[in-house]
Amino acid sequence: LGTKAWAEANLSSAPIGDPPAVCETRPSGFTPYQRVAGEPVVVVDGLLELAYAENCGAAFSLFGDMPGPLRHAIFYVAAILATIVLARMFYQGKGGRFFMVAVPLVIAGALGNFHDRLRFGYVVDFIHWDSTALIGFDYPIFNVADIAVVVGVIALVIDSFRERHAGSAAD
Numbered sequence: 001l002g003t004k005a006w007a008e009a010n011l012s013s014a015p016i017g018d019p020p021a022v023c024e025t026r027p028s029g030f031t032p033y034q035r036v037a038g039e040p041v042v043v044v045d046g047l048l049e050l051a052y053a054e055n056c057g058a059a060f061s062l063f064g065d066m067p068g069p070l071r072h073a074i075f076y077v078a079a080i081l082a083t084i085v086l087a088r089m090f091y092q093g094k095g096g097r098f099f100m101v102a103v104p105l106v107i108a109g110a111l112g113n114f115h116d117r118l119r120f121g122y123v124v125d126f127i128h129w130d131s132t133a134l135i136g137f138d139y140p141i142f143n144v145a146d147i148a149v150v151v152g153v154i155a156l157v158i159d160s161f162r163e164r165h166a167g168s169a170a171d
Contacts, residue, residue, distance in 0.1 A: 001112055003144045007126035011038050011052035022121035023056035023071075031056060034120065046133060053125040053141040072117065079114040083107050098159035105152030112145030 012035040020032040033054045040051035057071070089095065090103040116123040125141040132138045 001115060004112070004116065004124040004126070007050065007052055007124055007143075008035065011041065011050060011126055012036060013038060023054075034122070040128065047130060049128045049130070050126050051128045051141060053128075054120075054122040055125050055141075056122045072121075075117055076114070079110045079117075082110055095156075096159050096162055098155040098162060102152040102155035102159060105148040105155065107152075109145040109148030109150075109152065112148070113143075 012033075015034070015036050019034045022034060023031060025031045033052075035052065035054070037052040040049040042049045086103045086107055090100070095102075113123045123143065123145075125143045125146070127143060127147075128141045129139045
């Protein structure tokens with residue numbers, strides 16, 4: 001939440017006049033931001049910059065053009081269910097060492113983005129890794145909560161393979 005607040009304060013500004021409706025796509029297909037994006041801060045020229053963005057959808061802005069109430073219902077339910085299921089499994093001592101690292105990361109990331117959706121109606125993103133020169137793909141803008149979720153999911157996958165391998169070895 002702190003990094004997103006920093007991005008909002010340093011990479012954007014309040015609009016002059018009334019902001020547009022939250023996450024409503026115009027007939028042209030363009031969805032205007034609630035805040036005015038400022039100039040990006042270049043961290044590594046041609047590779048990494050900090051640039052304000054508002055994400056109305058899921059990862060890679062998927063489902064961003066879905067009707068607002070349906071989009072919010074899906075995102076809220078998914079975040080709440082994932083948090084409850086993972087927290088319960090964590091509390092019960094399920095999984096291995098990677099699971100114990102993964103669960104707090106996934107829950108923290110999910111709750112960080114959930115907070116933004118409740119407060120703003122969108123998620124504040126600000127990390128732009130332009131990997132076009134490396135792999136020919138300009139990666140979408142993301143945030144620290146997204147990093148936590150991705151690292152946590154990778155750890156969950158690793159843990160499931162380790163647990164499956166340990167179970168096979170015991171047989």
